[in-house]
Amino acid sequence: MTYRVLAINPGSTSTKIAVYDDLIPVFEKTLRHDPAELDKFGGIIEQYDFRKQLVLEAMKENNVTPDSLNAVVGRGGLVRPVSGGTWNICENMLKDLKDPSLWGRIHASNLGAFIAHAISKELNIPGFIVDPVVVDEFDDIARISGIPEIERKSLLHALNIRYIARLLAKEIGKDFNSANMIGVHMGGGISVAAIMNGRVVDVNNALLGMGPFSPQRAGALPIGDLLELAFSGKYTHKELITRLTKTGGLMAYLGTDSGIEIEKRIESGDVYARKIQDAMCYQVAKEIGACATVLCGKVDAIFLSGGLIFNPPIVEEISKRTKFIAPIHLYPGEKEMEALSQGAIRVLQGTELAKDYPY
Secondary structure, three states: OOOEEEEEEEOOOEEEEEEEEOOEEEEEEEEEOOHHHHHOOOOOHHHHHHHHHHHHHHHHHOOOOHHHOOEEEEEOOOOOOEOOOEEEOOHHHHHHHOOOOOOOOOOHHHHHHHHHHHHHHHHOOOEEEEOOOOEOOOOHHHHEOOOOOOEOOOOOOHHHHHHHHHHHHHHOOOOHHHOEEEEEEEOOOEEEEEEEOOEEEEEOOOOOOOOOOOOOOOOOOOHHHHHHHHOOOOOOHHHHHHHHHOOOHHHHHHOOOOHHHHHHHHHOOOHHHHHHHHHHHHHHHHHHHHHHHHOOOOOOEEEEEEHHHHOHHHHHHHHHHHOOOOOEEEEEEOOHHHHHHHHHHHHHHOOOOOEOOOO
16 A cells, blocks of 8 residues: 655745655645744744645645545654654644743744644544654763753754664665664754664754854854853853854854855865864764764764765765774765655554654
8 A cells, every 4th residue: 555645844934845655755845935924923833824724735736635645744843852753743742842941942843743733633644743853862871961950962853864874774784773873964053873773872962062063053162161252241142042053163164154155165275164164074073983982883884964965075074084983875965854754654554653742
């Protein structure tokens, strides 16, 4: 039997949608939203009915009838920490997705569950989320930070990293649940994850944590100097968060987070741009080495994914420092829509059980 799944991936000013028949995409589309129009709703969650209607209209335009769907899956947002996999959407999950106190904010990806839930309820079919950014499979030892008041948290590009790990396990002839890998995603933020027996047992925290700087994020910083900056009066708390998560990294040093623009500068002889890009790669390589120690050196493969992996000098710079650890596999870009749909299809096919939200 072929299963048809609608996948929904909301962003701040766009909603990506796709319909898959098993592994075959029926159509994919990115719906663009005018920020001024979204502002009328007053909040992110309040946009869900507006976006839902646009999703249904796009399906109609592409000759996909709602009654042909077997399931709807939305991007997992900032729920409470959960293990990796496919999760049934429930009222408690939706309640948590409305609560900004859980993670200090409500992200546009939270809308995925609301839209999927509304459509699935109307059609009386399953509604899921898959591998939200807060997937937490840490060993307890990985949570220890250095002072009891602060616990290390798992926050990563879980959807893409876990799906590519599945693809790579199949490629190298390993069972996903017995494979040891180091997964890297390099986009606006950078995740470097230690994957042991299919579980992400450690990761740098891709938003406001440790690890390498990225096109937008500052990464780990010297603690003393960061404290001086925080109390200097130069920034408010909100401004400093923005500095560390949106205008740090390549943006801070080079005035742009565009890998294409930086590559052009380097090709035209910009030595400083090359040094900064190499420094980012150096820090990624260091984090890969740290993950190798988490896995006790038993690494089946390393994979590099994300938009920056389209840049050969970045791949070369990271590879030359890490290829001694394990073979390196490249997956440029991201496979989020495929990952969402396949998470639902595995459940429909009976190869994976959907999980119930434990809160």
